[in-house]
Amino acid sequence: MAIEVHPARELPRDELWNLVGTIRRELGRRGEILPPSWVDETVDGLAQGIGRGWFWGDRRSPAGLAVVWVRDRKAYGHLHGTGTPESAAGLVELGRHMAEHLGPDVGRLDMGSTGLSELEEGELGRRLSENSRFSKLLRHSMVRVLASTGPPPEPRWPEGVELTTVQHVPFGELTSLDWRTYRGTPDETLLSSTPAGNKELLENALAGLFGRYLDEASPAVRTPTGALLGFAVACQESLQSGILLDLAVDPDSRRRGLGEALLLRSLRALLALGYPRAHLWVTEGNTSARALYEKVGFAVDASAMIYRWVRDSTSLPPQPAASSP
Numbered sequence: 001m002a003i004e005v006h007p008a009r010e011l012p013r014d015e016l017w018n019l020v021g022t023i024r025r026e027l028g029r030r031g032e033i034l035p036p037s038w039v040d041e042t043v044d045g046l047a048q049g050i051g052r053g054w055f056w057g058d059r060r061s062p063a064g065l066a067v068v069w070v071r072d073r074k075a076y077g078h079l080h081g082t083g084t085p086e087s088a089a090g091l092v093e094l095g096r097h098m099a100e101h102l103g104p105d106v107g108r109l110d111m112g113s114t115g116l117s118e119l120e121e122g123e124l125g126r127r128l129s130e131n132s133r134f135s136k137l138l139r140h141s142m143v144r145v146l147a148s149t150g151p152p153p154e155p156r157w158p159e160g161v162e163l164t165t166v167q168h169v170p171f172g173e174l175t176s177l178d179w180r181t182y183r184g185t186p187d188e189t190l191l192s193s194t195p196a197g198n199k200e201l202l203e204n205a206l207a208g209l210f211g212r213y214l215d216e217a218s219p220a221v222r223t224p225t226g227a228l229l230g231f232a233v234a235c236q237e238s239l240q241s242g243i244l245l246d247l248a249v250d251p252d253s254r255r256r257g258l259g260e261a262l263l264l265r266s267l268r269a270l271l272a273l274g275y276p277r278a279h280l281w282v283t284e285g286n287t288s289a290r291a292l293y294e295k296v297g298f299a300v301d302a303s304a305m306i307y308r309w310v311r312d313s314t315s316l317p318p319q320p321a322a323s324s325p
């Protein structure tokens, strides 16, 4: 069956709104947070042709939708199937189409998917991987029950560190440490590929865009002379759950127990604030973070695949020099 792809702006607005709303609900169910205004902003953007998106199938009952956002020369896409027998095949076509229609300066696309059965998801991954520009990145959602298990152990801080909270650290120091700390990890550039983009994400987290920011559960540690060594950022995901959006320890201060102490401090604060569970996302290949989370009692409760497409680097225009955060 030939799969024809059309611009999303050709869909009736209500249909588009329903599809984008379904994506948000499905992502929310598996613990992926999007700002409340996301559905309306996405639909407005697609309808006006500012955002980019495509569908396949009938205009009045589309079989799949693809949407993509571009930030810092990096694209973030999403594929959604509506459960038709050809779902995976249609999404493969949408994924390829998306990769082919990014601007020439976009070097990478990371896409998630919803609306597929496990079998179809496997089929989507297999078919996309036939193209050598696509690879897969597995992310795990991990949960730590806080209520009914007794409080998490008291943190043991290494000697000579001072405890504060994220709100008391100058923002530039937070972003500079955050940017440095992810270098060389599998999460490098997953959420942002430039210091400015990274800064915006952290700014949004502290402004409560991903859920109310909880300073009591966001500890930071520094040396007596004020150098920042590490921090954690926690927000309210729901009344039942706090989410850890960031945990970063200076590369020169690792394996001293700081990451574990920051995490335990955050978990104890979440429990004291009344959240019965804590939640976070981690990439499969981030073995140090996963080992830490397992050590303090987190367990995987769901997983999601990210499909990554990378342009041939020889065809990319030169990147402007990155400004410091």
Ligand SMILES: CC(C)(COP(=O)(O)OP(=O)(O)OC[C@H]1O[C@@H](n2cnc3c(N)ncnc32)[C@H](O)[C@@H]1OP(=O)(O)O)[C@@H](O)C(=O)NCCC(=O)NCCS
Binding pocket: 181, 182, 185, 187, 246, 247, 248, 249, 250, 253, 254, 255, 256, 257, 258, 259, 260, 261, 281, 282, 283, 286, 287, 288, 289, 291, 292, 293, 295
């Ligand atoms: C993950 C991270 C916060 C750990 O910080 P840390 O201060 O080095 O960790 P700790 O010294 O407290 O280690 C506590 C436990 O974590 C695990 N761990 C930490 N680093 C590890 C490594 N390199 N390899 C294996 N296990 C590791 C161990 O279980 C360790 O317990 P142990 O010392 O009894 O073996 C740090 O490596 C980091 O900032 N990484 C980059 C940012 C990141 O990936 N954040 C998580 C995003 S989801």
